[in-house]
Amino acid sequence: MQTLHVELAERRYPIHVGPGLLNQPEQLSRWIDAPALLLVTDSHVAEHYLAPVESALGPRLQGIRVLPPGEAQKSMKTLDSLFDSLAEAGIGRDGAIVALGGGVIGDLSGFAAACWQRGIAFYQLPTTLLAQVDSSVGGKTAINHTSGKNLIGAFHQPRAVIADSTVLSTLPEREYRAGLAEVVKYGFIADVDFLAWLEGRIPALNARDADTIAETVTRCCAIKARVVAEDETEQGRRAILNFGHTFGHAIEGACGYGEWLHGEAVAAGMAQALALSCRLERISQGDHERGLALLRQLHLPVTPPALDTRTWLEWMARDKKATREGLRLVLLRGLGRAELVTDVPTESLEAVLQASSP
Ligand SMILES: NC(=O)c1ccc[n+]([C@@H]2O[C@H](COP(=O)([O-])OP(=O)(O)OC[C@H]3O[C@@H](n4cnc5c(N)ncnc54)[C@H](O)[C@@H]3O)[C@@H](O)[C@H]2O)c1
Ligand SMILES: O=C(O)C(=O)C[C@@H](O)[C@H](O)[C@H](O)COP(=O)(O)O
Numbered sequence: 159m160q161t162l163h164v165e166l167a168e169r170r171y172p173i174h175v176g177p178g179l180l181n182q183p184e185q186l187s188r189w190i191d192a193p194a195l196l197l198v199t200d201s202h203v204a205e206h207y208l209a210p211v212e213s214a215l216g217p218r219l220q221g222i223r224v225l226p227p228g229e230a231q232k233s234m235k236t237l238d239s240l241f242d243s244l245a246e247a248g249i250g251r252d253g254a255i256v257a258l259g260g261g262v263i264g265d266l267s268g269f270a271a272a273c274w275q276r277g278i279a280f281y282q283l284p285t286t287l288l289a290q291v292d293s294s295v296g297g298k299t300a301i302n303h304t305s306g307k308n309l310i311g312a313f314h315q316p317r318a319v320i321a322d323s324t325v326l327s328t329l330p331e332r333e334y335r336a337g338l339a340e341v342v343k344y345g346f347i348a349d350v351d352f353l354a355w356l357e358g359r360i361p362a363l364n365a366r367d368a369d370t371i372a373e374t375v376t377r378c379c380a381i382k383a384r385v386v387a388e389d390e391t392e393q394g395r396r397a398i399l400n401f402g403h404t405f406g407h408a409i410e411g412a413c414g415y416g417e418w419l420h421g422e423a424v425a426a427g428m429a430q431a432l433a434l435s436c437r438l439e440r441i442s443q444g445d446h447e448r449g450l451a452l453l454r455q456l457h458l459p460v461t462p463p464a465l466d467t468r469t470w471l472e473w474m475a476r477d478k479k480a481t482r483e484g485l486r487l488v489l490l491r492g493l494g495r496a497e498l499v500t501d502v503p504t505e506s507l508e509a510v511l512q513a514s515s516p
C-alpha cells in the first residue's frame with residue numbers, strides 16, 4: 159500500500175492506494191474516524207462491495223443509501239433525498255458521509271456533506287478508475303443543472319481517500335476506458351515522462367494489468383495532489399485539470415447527461431483541444447498526432463458527436479472558466495505543459511469545431 163497526502167494545511171488528508179483495502183476492517187475503521195456515519199453508494203457497487211465496508215464500520219453506521227447508478231443522480235432531487243437520509247440517520251455536525259462508488263456518488267455525496275449543517279466531514283472510497291485517479295481527490299463536489307455540467311457545487315475536501323485497486327477488476331470495460339481518458343490527461347497537461355510511460359505500457363493498460371493500473375493510480379494521484387495543493391479553489395493553475403473539459407462538458411450536456419460517459423466526452427474534448435493547440439501553433443503537428451494516437455490506442459473516442467457550431471458555442475459559453483470577456487480554454491504549450499488561455503481567436507475555435515463535425 160502507498161499513502162500520499164494532499165497538502166492543504168489544516169485540511170491536509172491522506173490518499174491510501176493499494177490492493178484489498180476494503181477488506182481490512184481494522185484499517186478501514188481507523189481511517190474512517192467520525193462517530194456517526196451515513197454510507198452512500200449505488201446498486202452496482204453495493205452488490206460487490208457494501209458488505210465488507212458495512213461490517214467494518216459496525217454500529218457507527220447510522221444509515222445506508224443505495225442509489226440507482228448513473229449521471230442522472232447528480233440532481234437536485236437526489237440531493238434533497240440525501241438530506242432526508244441524513245436527517246433520518248440523525249447525522250449531526252460530528253457525523254460524516256462515506257461515499258462508496260464512482261465519481262457520481264463522490265460528487266453528489268461530497269456536495270451533500272458540504273451543505274449539511276453548513277459542512278460535515280466525508281470520506282471517499284472510490285471504486286472506478288476515474289474516481290481513483292481524479293474525482294475522489296481535490297474536493298470538487300457538484301450536481302448538474304439542465305443548463306450545464308457541475309454548475310451547482312462547492313469545494314469541500316474529503317477527510318481521507320481510500321482507493322482499493324482490487325475493486326477495479328469488476329469495473330465494466332466501457333467504464334474502465336472512460337477512466338483512462340483522465341489518466342492520459344495528466345500526461346498531456348503536466349508530465350511528458352508520464353505520457354511516455356503510458357505509451358510504453360499500452361498492451362498492459364489494454365489488458366488491465368493490475369500492477370500497471372495500481373502504479374497508474376498512484377502516479378495520477380501524485381500529480382493531482384500537487385496541483386490541488388498549489389491552487390485549491392481554481393484561481394489559476396488548477397484549471398489545467400480541466401483540459402478538454404470545456405468541449406467535453408458541452409458534449410455531455412448537449413447529448414443528454416449519461417449518453418456520453420464523462421471520460422469519453424473528455425477524450426473527444428482533449429482531441430479538440432489538441433487540434434486547437436496545433437492550429438494556434440502551440441504544439442507541433444507531430445505532437446498533435448502523437449496525442450491522438452495514444453487516445454486511439456487506448457480505444458478512446460477522438461471524434462465528437464455532430465453538433466452545429468452554434469450549439470457548441472452555447473454550451474461552451476456556460477463553462478465555469480468563462481468570464482464576461484468570454485471563453486477561457488486550457489490549451490497546451492508543448493506536450494506535458496498546459497496553460498489557461500483567454501484570447502483564443504473565434505475563427506480558430508470555429509474552424510476546429512467545424513472540422514470535427516462529421
Ligand atoms: N470531482 C472531480 O474532480 C471529478 C473529476 C472527474 C470526474 N468527475 C465526475 O465523475 C462522474 C463520473 O464518474 P465515474 O466515471 O466514476 O462514473 P460513475 O460513478 O457513474 O460509475 C460508473 C459505473 O460503474 C459502476 N461501478 C462503479 N464501481 C464499480 C466497480 N468497482 N465494479 C463494477 N461496477 C462499478 C457504477 O455503478 C456505474 O454504473 C461525472 O459526473 C464527472 O463529472 C468529477
Ligand atoms: O479537479 C479538477 O479541478 C478538475 O477539473 C477535474 C476534472 O476532471 C473534473 O471533471 C471536474 O469535475 C471538472 O470540474 P468543473 O469545474 O469543470 O466542473
Ligand SMILES: [Zn+2]
Pocket residue numbers: 292340403420424
Ligand atoms: Zn473530468
